Amino acid sequence: MTNSSGKDVSGAKKPADNSEKEAVLPPKSNFSEWFNTIIDIGKIMDVRYPVKGLYVWYPFGFGIRKRVYSIIRDVLDNSGHEETLFPLLIPENEFMKEAEHIKGFENEVYWVTHGGKTPLDVNLALRPTSETAIYPMYKLWVRSHADLPIKLYQIVNTFRYETKHTRPLIRLREITSFKEAHTVHATWDDAKAQVDEAVLLYLDIYRKISIPVLVSKRPDWDKFPGGDYTIALDAIMPDGKTLQIGTVHHLGTNFAKTYDITYENENGEQVLANQTCYGISERSIAALISLHGDDKGLVLPPVAAPIQVVVIPVLFKEGTEKIMAACDKVVDSLKKEGIRVETDASDLRPGAKYYKWELKGVCLRIEIGPKDLEKNSAVLVRRDTGKKEFVPLDNIADEVKSRLSAMGDDLYDAAKVRQNALIFPCKSLPEVKEAIQKGVATISWCESTECGKRMEDEIGAGILGIPIHQSGDSGTCPACGKITPKIVYVAKTY
Amino acid sequence: MTNSSGKDVSGAKKPADNSEKEAVLPPKSNFSEWFNTIIDIGKIMDVRYPVKGLYVWYPFGFGIRKRVYSIIRDVLDNSGHEETLFPLLIPENEFMKEAEHIKGFENEVYWVTHGGKTPLDVNLALRPTSETAIYPMYKLWVRSHADLPIKLYQIVNTFRYETKHTRPLIRLREITSFKEAHTVHATWDDAKAQVDEAVLLYLDIYRKISIPVLVSKRPDWDKFPGGDYTIALDAIMPDGKTLQIGTVHHLGTNFAKTYDITYENENGEQVLANQTCYGISERSIAALISLHGDDKGLVLPPVAAPIQVVVIPVLFKEGTEKIMAACDKVVDSLKKEGIRVETDASDLRPGAKYYKWELKGVCLRIEIGPKDLEKNSAVLVRRDTGKKEFVPLDNIADEVKSRLSAMGDDLYDAAKVRQNALIFPCKSLPEVKEAIQKGVATISWCESTECGKRMEDEIGAGILGIPIHQSGDSGTCPACGKITPKIVYVAKTY
Structure with missing residues (x-):
């Protein structure tokens, strides 16, 4: 056989330890080991590439990736987005323009300093994300209100110099499959409407691959560097930790100020544009594998399965x-x-x-x-x-x-039942502390940064975010005792 | 309008010189200017990205790229190839292993030397092509004759630190759309059969986008660094210069020696594997635009047209x-x-x-x-x-x-007629010298390196290659006077 199922271009045949034995899949209750093993014997990625945090897609894994990204493309193409492609390399001077943004990324950026044996005049960053590559061009492209909105996306490799423990699909030095959209709008409200649309599109994408998600607004201290606010999508993994599998950022006029992106409004005035950006990476595949798989191996939604x-x-x-x-x-x-x-x-x-x-x-x-x-x-x-x-x-x-x-529907329903069983409404911080050993806790919060940080310190874990759908019921902020209608998610995260 | 035709995310509106006037397309007889202008006002790429040799795909240009690469994928998928994805970054020690190969690339490789502010322990090359990334994994994957053949491909960005004059789609520092296939076979003959198949597949791809090509074996001194021999596909551009738009390399066991890729044959012996690799880049789009376009602008084959x-x-x-x-x-x-x-x-x-x-x-x-x-x-x-x-x-x-x-057929036929009119059979070196001002010359050659180099020196241009289809008629090598049945192409090249 020569297709993606049959041909064993196979790590399993010659495993890292050079023994001849194929690894045995541990039960999924031992999730961390299960994940590492299924990535290998499920022929998703070969982890033996000789650089930490870089992995090789097996054809079979790539077949899943291809189908999921084709769904992502369809959803974006059908909602007025256009696909494009910007360069990987960003000149240092452009990259360094947006102060907040840089602070968020400066320790994780790979730098190209030489071409051949020649030192470059200007060092080049490997994009960790493409704001600083795209927005200098948006400055040239945006002139009048009639040019807006602009809704572009690209699917590219991006890079982070991760110092933490790396893992295939989850924590990478080369994110091979970053879908990033960048939009420009006339007003803050237009951009907000785009954020709301993007969240719905992402929910649609995840529903299509049978993945239930939590949608929440990140606390202010955890938003995108340089943005106004961030809405994130998280999956609850089998071990109860959450995996961020999509983010949508309202950038306000922050980047427009830095990159001088203005348009002429109907009154002939030059006005700063409002922007959003939103991304999904191969963590989508990590969630797909982790939420549906079982003790016997992969379970793939039919739309994503290379072999149905x-x-x-x-x-x-x-x-x-x-x-x-x-x-x-x-x-x-x-x-x-x-x-x-x-x-x-x-x-x-x-x-x-x-x-x-x-x-x-x-x-x-x-x-x-x-x-x-x-x-x-x-x-x-x-x-x-x-x-x-x-x-x-x-x-x-x-x-x-x-x-x-x-099967597509049933997988979603079953995953949703498991998700719900991993959410624990709590009334006190000790309860939260216990709950996040097993899953996601909810707790009331008065929305003050002070109380938020105090809670995080006491719990020893972060506030994930404020659910965008709230019941409206009142509760008591455990840090200050105020009555508040808002709850937050607290979780251990990947 | 919000789709790829209508939305003017438009360089033309705010041209580089900041005047309001849209550039006017010069006649195609002025090919160089015509090409630069159509790339801009035809909304293929924006050339104003602030790094030399890096360009931005407009959504419209990307729409052409997407369709051409979908044809490439289909042809490969339907001939037993499997798509995969390897890392961009290659550690210096792996990269430096194959001496011939390195000599061919060492002056053009971009080096990543820092992660954040930290110097890396091992410098990382941005792949100029992926032999040195893929073959260490092939060493792990290939064990027995039953594993062979392996036929993988990927579509990726690759990098060359070009010091020559750069041009969109033609000479780039980031090749955004490199399709590279890498195959492994038991014998030299099996690999040769794969080379032959790859040439046919490439001809099929180019026929589908109505592009006639010259197919020739590169002279020995112009083959792929580290390979046994190279077959190349060239298009004759409207100005008579050739554009290399595809190469197929027989690697013999050269890389297998370096990267220790061996398999156990039917007699239980460990044997070096034979390999091939072959690539197509966005030069395919350059040829598409250049061969079919006219004084009014783009002419796109229906299979590649974003709007038909x-x-x-x-x-x-x-x-x-x-x-x-x-x-x-x-x-x-x-x-x-x-x-x-x-x-x-x-x-x-x-x-x-x-x-x-x-x-x-x-x-x-x-x-x-x-x-x-x-x-x-x-x-x-x-x-x-x-x-x-x-x-x-x-x-x-x-x-x-x-x-x-x-229209797809007629475009091919018309391009073929124009191509034939640009090929000039010659009997002497002065004739060749004149002919290559207008197009491609053919001249007899005895196949000795000495005569080849002498001819190149006298002509002041390179031997493009030995056509793989020869008439068999005899002629006289102009350098040594020997009678020979072989002719070669001589051309100015991009």
């Missing part, structure tokens, strides 16, 4: 041609419907085949044996529920399609 | 609703067929509209006025030929589809 269906002929000494012919017919009818399907007619034992395809997160397994063929039916097994059904061969494509469609 | 059809209502004081309704109906029926169509109902004069959409290379213009509507027909104008036809409205989608399909 595997057909397994159950062969005995006699009648193999008939069985193979029936399998081929099934494969043909599925391919006609655009379903990504493979046949496994290898010599492996049935159990070994199930193990192999379950590990890869193939959504549905179809088994066809002599007894099935007698009844003109097949056995169909769902990866997520393990449910086994007998379905007629005659309209197998429809049966498969309806189950793939249901 | 523009519908222009011809409006008078009366009956505008009827005309607009007819236009909407046409647009609907075209969209149903997946055709990329826009309506221009703006206040511009018809002439200004024609100018605008012709400049953008829109393949077909449909005009609908009151007289057309009376006859239940529309006027259809082809961008490449200017040919005007009256077609019935009832099956407009079929009429459009057949013309778009014909």
Whole structure:
């Protein structure tokens, strides 16, 4: 086999320790080990690249990435965004212009200082994010209110010199798949409306890959460097820690001031533009793998699965041609419907085949044996529920399609139930302290920075954010005792 | 309008000299100026990014890039290649391993030396190409003959510290769109077969975007650093100089030796693997623009055009609703067929509209006025030929589809005729010297390096390569007088 499923360009065959044994997947309850192992034996990334924090996408992992990013592109293209591409290298003088922004990034920026053996006149930063590359061009492009809004995005590699412990998909020195959008608007309110739209678009994207998220406004001391405010999307990982998987920033006129982005309004006056930016990275894939996977391996939503269906002929000494012919017919009818399907007619034992395809997160397994063929039916097994059904061969494509469609919804619902079980409403800081060992705590907060910081100190963990949807019920701020209608999320974070 | 055609995120509005005037396209006979101008007013790239050799893709240009690269992906995916993604940064020690290779690149490599303010322990090269990033992993992945062949590709940004004059799409410091494939095979012959296949795939890709190419084997002194031999694809640009738009390298076991890539053969022996690599960059877009464009602007093959059809209502004081309704109906029926169509109902004069959409290379213009509507027909104008036809409205989608399909073929044929007219068979070096002022010369060559170098010196230009398809007719090597069946291409190159 030469496609993404079959060809074993395989780390597992020659593992880092040079033993011949393939790693065994630990139970998902041991999440950290489970994640590291599934990244390897699930053929997502090879972690043995010889630079810390840089990883290699296996073709199979890239197949998931490709499908998720195609969803992201579609959602953005269909909402008036246009794709573009700006340079990676940012000259030091442009990069250093926005003081707050720089403070946020200066310790993590990689610098190019030489071309060949020649020192460069101006050092070049590898973009950690592209505000300072894009906004000097926006200065040239924005002239009149008629030019606005501008809504561009790009999908690029960005770089952070991480000194913390790095992890594939989660904490990287090269973020290989940063989707960043940058918009320009006439007014602060227009930009706010764009922030609200972006949050909805991101929710749409995550719903499409069956991932429930928490949406909250970051506390002021944790917003984007140089922005007015930040709305973030977080997934609750199986170990209860949250993973930030999307951020949307209202930049106000802060960058417009620095980069001189002005437009002529209807009265002929030059006015500073308002801006937003918002991003999603391959952490989206980390969440996808972590929220849906199980003790047997990957579980992939059908829209993201490189292989959606595997057909397994159950062969005995006699009648193999008939069985193979029936399998081929099934494969043909599925391919006609655009379903990504493979046949496994290898010599492996049935159990070994199930193990192999379950590990890869193939959504549905179809088994066809002599007894099935007698009844003109097949056995169909769902990866997520393990449910086994007998379905007629005659309209197998429809049966498969309806189950793939249901699986996307069911995965979301199941993940949502697990998410809800990991949110713990609390009344006191000791309760919060206990709750965040298992998941996300909620607690009332009067919204003063002083109380916020005091709470963080006492808990030993950060305020994640203020949920954008609040019940409106009142509670007591545990730091000052004030009655307040606002609650916040508190969590340990990745 | 908010899509790639309408929204003027426009350099033209605020040109580099800050005057308000839009640049006027010079005739294509003045090719160099024509190219620079079409890149700007055709909204391909903005050249005002503040680092030499780095450019910004406008959304419209990116729309062309996206479609061409989708063709490239399809061709590779359908021939057993798998997409992957390797890190940009290559540690100095890995990069420096292959001596020949390094010699070829050491003066053009950008070096990252600092993370934040901290000097790095090991300097990191920005990949100029990815052999030295990928092959250490191939060492881990290749174990047995059963693992072979491996055929991977990636589409990435690569970097060259160009000291020569830089140009958008042609000579860049950041190549934003490098498609590089890297394959591993058991034998030298298997790798040779892959080289042959890759050439055919590239010809297929270029045929799909209507670009005729010369295919030749590079002379030994011009092959890929570290490879056995190089086959290259060149387009003849309108000024007669050639543009290398694809290369395919047989690497033999050279890199396998350096990076210790061995496999166990059927007899249980460890054997060095053979490798190939082949690449295409955004020079493909440069050729596309240059070969098809004309004095009015871009001419885009339908498969690459962000907008394939523009519908222009011809409006008078009366009956505008009827005309607009007819236009909407046409647009609907075209969209149903997946055709990329826009309506221009703006206040511009018809002439200004024609100018605008012709400049953008829109393949077909449909005009609908009151007289057309009376006859239940529309006027259809082809961008490449200017040919005007009256077609019935009832099956407009079929009429459009057949013309778009014909246009792809006709563009290729026309470009092929122009290409042939730029190839000059020569019998002597003075003839060659004259011919390369206008195009590509062919001249006999005995294949000795000595004669080749002597010819190059006398001509003052390089041997491009030995055509892979030779007529077999004999001629005389002008340097030594030997009779030889081989001819070579000689050309000035970009």
